Amino acid sequence: MLQLITFSALNGVLYGMLLFMMASGLTLIFSMMGVLNFAHASFYMLGAYFGFEISRRIGFWPGLVLAPLLVGAVGALVERYGLRRVHRLGHVSELLFTFGLAFVIEEMVQMVWGKLPVDYRGPPSLDFVAFRLFDTTYPAYRMFMLSVAVAMFVVLLALLTRTRVGLIIQAALTHPDMVAMLGHNVPRIFMLVFGAGAALAGLAGVIAGPALVTQPAMATLLGPILFVVIVVGGLGSLTGAFVASLLIGLLQTFAVAMNFSLAEVFGPTAPPFLDDLWRVTIAQLAPVMPYILLVLVLIVRPTGLMGTRES
Amino acid sequence: MPPRLLEVDNLNAYYGKSHILRGVTFHVDEGEIVGLLGRNGVGRSTTIKAIMGNVPPRGSIRLRGEEIAGLPPYQTARKGLGYVPETRDIFPGLTVKQNLQLGEKPGEVGGRWTMEDMFGMFPQLKDRADTRAGFLSGGEQQMLTICRTLMGDPSLVMIDEPTEGLSPMMVEHVARLLDEIAKRGVAILLVEQKLTIALKISHRLYVMGHGKIVFEGTPAELSSADAIRKEWLEV
Numbered sequence: 001m002l003q004l005i006t007f008s009a010l011n012g013v014l015y016g017m018l019l020f021m022m023a024s025g026l027t028l029i030f031s032m033m034g035v036l037n038f039a040h041a042s043f044y045m046l047g048a049y050f051g052f053e054i055s056r057r058i059g060f061w062p063g064l065v066l067a068p069l070l071v072g073a074v075g076a077l078v079e080r081y082g083l084r085r086v087h088r089l090g091h092v093s094e095l096l097f098t099f100g101l102a103f104v105i106e107e108m109v110q111m112v113w114g115k116l117p118v119d120y121r122g123p124p125s126l127d128f129v130a131f132r133l134f135d136t137t138y139p140a141y142r143m144f145m146l147s148v149a150v151a152m153f154v155v156l157l158a159l160l161t162r163t164r165v166g167l168i169i170q171a172a173l174t175h176p177d178m179v180a181m182l183g184h185n186v187p188r189i190f191m192l193v194f195g196a197g198a199a200l201a202g203l204a205g206v207i208a209g210p211a212l213v214t215q216p217a218m219a220t221l222l223g224p225i226l227f228v229v230i231v232v233g234g235l236g237s238l239t240g241a242f243v244a245s246l247l248i249g250l251l252q253t254f255a256v257a258m259n260f261s262l263a264e265v266f267g268p269t270a271p272p273f274l275d276d277l278w279r280v281t282i283a284q285l286a287p288v289m290p291y292i293l294l295v296l297v298l299i300v301r302p303t304g305l306m307g308t309r310e311s
Numbered sequence: 312m313p314p315r316l317l318e319v320d321n322l323n324a325y326y327g328k329s330h331i332l333r334g335v336t337f338h339v340d341e342g343e344i345v346g347l348l349g350r351n352g353v354g355r356s357t358t359i360k361a362i363m364g365n366v367p368p369r370g371s372i373r374l375r376g377e378e379i380a381g382l383p384p385y386q387t388a389r390k391g392l393g394y395v396p397e398t399r400d401i402f403p404g405l406t407v408k409q410n411l412q413l414g415e416k417p418g419e420v421g422g423r424w425t426m427e428d429m430f431g432m433f434p435q436l437k438d439r440a441d442t443r444a445g446f447l448s449g450g451e452q453q454m455l456t457i458c459r460t461l462m463g464d465p466s467l468v469m470i471d472e473p474t475e476g477l478s479p480m481m482v483e484h485v486a487r488l489l490d491e492i493a494k495r496g497v498a499i500l501l502v503e504q505k506l507t508i509a510l511k512i513s514h515r516l517y518v519m520g521h522g523k524i525v526f527e528g529t530p531a532e533l534s535s536a537d538a539i540r541k542e543w544l545e546v
């Protein structure tokens with residue numbers, strides 16, 4: 001039991017931090033520009049594929065640095081030459097644009113790397129056991145992922161709260177027009193944030209790729225969970241996104257680990273009308289957990305955990 | 312003769328299909344306090360926003376002879392125009408000090424105004440330097456917005472209804488500040504609802520009606536122009 005809790009907690013925090021690496025960019029972009037970026041998970045996928053391609057040519061470590069930078073550049077270009085032009089046509093066009101972009105990226109990934117998962121591996125130097133608890137082991141690569149995610153979190157927080165650019169970004173979250181009228185180049189800030197958000201998602205892809213599966217469907221699989229995270233956290237709230245990321249990370253990991261049914265917990269005598277439900281294991285429910293949470297939060301707090309805006 | 316500080320010529324502006332400004336023409340000279348009066352909804356705020364580039368302008372806007380109509384707001388600001396909106400728009404999550412820091416323009420140092428000047432004029436702000444601006448009172452927020460704009464060292468500050476909702480004492484305070492700003496050589500375009508304040512501190516006044524300028528004159532001239540006041544100002 002102790003090992004189950006330890007490992008699930010570690011994995012849950014890890015999964016949560018990965019979610020936050022993507023949700024943070026998504027929610028910053030949303031509150032600044034009012035755009036729900038449907039292509040955000042595609043940047044995560046691009047990160048994994050770029051990382052894979054670089055790692056098989058010159059190694060994992062260069063990929064860890066280069067792939068996020070490349071994805072960030074793609075993101076900045078998408079904002080500068082795509083979104084900024086579409087912006088004049090209104091929000092619906094922006095949504096359609098990011099929606100279309102997600103498809104384009106997925107098709108291109110399939111054209112270049114094929115429909116099957118690619119063999120993206122972590123570096124051999126991290127191929128050992130980090131620690132052992134009773135008879136279960138925890139791989140070093142996962143500890144590495146966790147450290148990268150935590151380091152990113154610290155850097156992001158420091159950038160946002162301690163630097164001038166960070167202050168401008170914080171101000172532009174609520175009053176972009178006013179910030180511009182003080183002489184700050186807000187369009188360039190938008191491009192920067194979009195690029196940095198894409199790079200963060202890319203970094204998540206680079207480190208998650210070897211641990212999970214690098215395949216063309218990975219964006220489509222992740223996308224909905226990301227939206228659940230930012231809605232549960234409260235649209236536009238960075239703190240909310242952080243709490244929701246960890247919550248959903250832990251919830252799903254613990255659910256997967258609980259391979260027993262309600263019948264085993266509460267005894268076999270279920271109320272007759274709940275008979276079927278009683279035999280479903282919690283692990284089977286894991287994939288729908290985020291959505292259950294979403295519905296519950298929306299019923300209790302329609303603005304999300306930390307959100308303030310109504311829509 | 313050197314070009315005027317700000318010269319607005321036949322300015323037109325629209326919100327969608329509705330034609331709000333219909334040929335506004337006026338000017339502001341260096342160091343002048345110019346009042347812009349008119350009834351609610353007549354288009355005074357729109358005039359300022361069009362000059363800043365926040366609402367698309369048609370017509371000519373010249374700053375020291377240079378055409379600036381249609382520049383994006385951040386460039387208009389860098390040319391030396393400061394804007395204090397009627398909605399104040401302080402950054403509530405940032406501290407007073409951080410708000411002031413964001414008033415400084417990128418890459419510009421050694422402006423006319425320092426943070427110390429601001430704290431000297433408004434000791435209240437100094438006491439609350441590390442407080443989040445969202446917790447300030449309405450009057451304090453108004454002072455903060457004006458100071459934030461001054462930090463950018465503008466040649467002309469356009470201030471939209473700075474005394475709205477303030478206590479009489481605070482109104483006095485703001486009026487003295489505006490005077491002080493002008494004495495340091497910064498011109499002011501003041502949109503004001505309270506006729507007494509506008510008459511007291513302005514050097515020249517314009518009255519707007521139906522999206523145009525309908526009167527130009529000194530405070531003394533406006534005081535004696537009963538017909539103008541009745542038709543365009545009194546409710």
Ligand SMILES: Nc1ncnc2c1ncn2[C@@H]1O[C@H](COP(=O)(O)OP(=O)(O)OP(=O)(O)O)[C@@H](O)[C@H]1O
Pocket residue numbers: 326331349350351352353354355356357358397
């Ligand atoms: N964003 C907007 N969209 C559409 N119409 C607007 C918008 N902003 C202002 N208007 C309209 O334009 C007209 C002029 O507005 P403006 O804000 O310039 O008035 P004002 O003279 O500053 O008056 P006050 O500040 O007392 O409301 C008003 O009739 C107003 O309803």
Ligand SMILES: [Mg+2]
Pocket residue numbers: 355356357397471
């Ligand atoms: Mg107004």
